[in-house]
Amino acid sequence: MDSLVIFIICAFALGVVIILSKNNIPPKLRRGFAIVAIVMVAVAFCLLVYSFFSMGL
Known part of the structure; x- marks a missing residue:
C-alpha cells in the first residue's frame, strides 16, 4: 500500500511539473514526456479507484 501511495504522488x-515547465523542455522530448x-x-488514477473499491467503500 505504501508503494502505491508513493507511485500516485x-x-x-510529474504531470504537474511537465505542465508547468512545458516551455523549458526541448521540442524533441516534449511529446515523449x-x-x-x-x-x-x-495508471495512478486507475490504481486509486481500484484501491477504493477493493477496500469496500
Missing part, C-alpha cells in the same frame, strides 16, 4: 507530481506523464497519471 510521483505520477501526479507528455505521453509518459499521461500514461503514469492514468
